[in-house]
Amino acid sequence: MAARRFVSSVCGFLSSIFALLLIIVITRTFVLAPRKHSAEPCQPQDTDFIKVEGELLERFQAAIRFQGVSYTPHVYNGEELAKTRDFIIKSYPKVHSSPLVEYEVVANYSLLYTVRGSDALLTPFLLMGHFDVVPVENREKWEEDPFGGNVKNGFIYGRGTIDNKQTVFGILESVEYLLKNGFQPKRSFYLAFGHDEETGGLEGAAGLAERLREKGVEKLEFVLDEGMTVLDGIVPGLDKPVALIGSSEKGSLTLKMSINCTGGHSSMPEKESCIGAMARAVSLLENNPQPSMFGTGPEKATFEHIAHKMALPFRVVMSNLWLFTPAVSWMLSRKPTTNAIIRTTTAVTMFNAGVKVNVIAPYAEVVVNHRIHPSSTVQETLNYDKQLVNDPRIQWDIIAAYEPLPKSPYGDTDFGYQTIRMSAEQVWAYAGVVVAPATLIANTDTRHYLNFSENIYRFSPTYMYPDDPPRFHGVNERISVKNWEQAVNFYLHLIKNADEAKLQPLHSHGHEL
Ligand SMILES: N[C@@H](Cc1ccccc1)C(=O)O
Ligand SMILES: CCCCCC(=O)O
């Protein structure tokens, strides 16, 4: 009898707990208002819009043909970068002759523009990008010449089309168009185009930032660099495209692990070679990823901003991360793109060992490239690796390292973030785009500008489907002609939206870009 009473009271207790959980889950899903934006629609139609055809398309194709490759710090194809620089100066006559614009070459190849506004009380903003590119590997796997700028099936193929010539030339096309049409900005703005971003910007961005300081620039309203993109069909549970604005940026740690062995004749091998020991270390690193930080950093805000647009099951889950974090963390870990948002990533990028087929390798070295989650640090990342590998024979050297960058605000009154958001919503209104803050999973030149502003954002107007992320630094990098047109118009909208003294309600847009 007592046992029966005990069981029924336990059941009663559990069912009341379950009922309470259910009420919390439903309340958080349907009652807590999803994040709404501050801007209301119903503004006059904004018909300003650039059609990319003829010379606008040909100019971008020509830009892709320059092979301004940067390899390691201070090692790059200077001749091709000089040609790119000169092509820019020649191709945009209004930008380079308007009395509103001053421009100068910095560190031989980079370009700095000052576009003077009429209202000195408005704090200037900065738009930046880079025109150097990473080398091309596996050329035979490319469908089109990586430096041909050819159009095939509506796509412009080439190294740099999405990293990052679409930004540099999208900005230039929009400023040229605005100046041609008599645009007189109220708010001044700067343009900074670097020539060595792919090797850390030690000459370009560093020199451009120094030049801004020399010109007396102390504060920037906001900075926009390359970064996260528009993702369509990549975030699980979201059938709308999402424009992720990088309000934070991961840190970076590039490590070298090395090991020395006695070497000798391959007819008398030890039980384990240097190569074997290093292969074991690599296998441990790849099979034991750094811990998930999901829910501790900016990625939580990303999902809070998009939850209300997700399919119901996902919406319930994303609105109740207090309960579902482990499940969501597992789900996001399954794809490289979403996994990179929730943890410090580990990429073994170089493995060198061996000198001859019949000689025991006297040495082996491996390079590991970590991108550090904003909730972690360089030291934590290194400690994790060392404890995991736990091999006293291995020497650890840090090649390059810096902490995750400061987080920028994304509130309803933050001018920079809201201006970028509004511009993305205007350009991709036809697709029902959702905009959210996010962590940039890679790295940019923005760390050279931290002293000018707390409002630093990383967003490229690139529209990506599931098969596109591997094109970054990879094979068959390309951008659709339509997306190139959207990129130009994104910067056109951004510059116009930023020219207001304060946030304006969202312009309603009828045209599909
Ligand atoms: N943007 C490139 C190059 C880079 C690396 C590290 C720091 C800054 C830039 C990357 O993320 O790999
Ligand atoms: C994803 C955006 C690119 C990151 C910076 C770079 O590789 O140039």
Ligand SMILES: [Zn+2]
């Ligand atoms: Zn790159």
Ligand SMILES: [Zn+2]
């Ligand atoms: Zn880039």
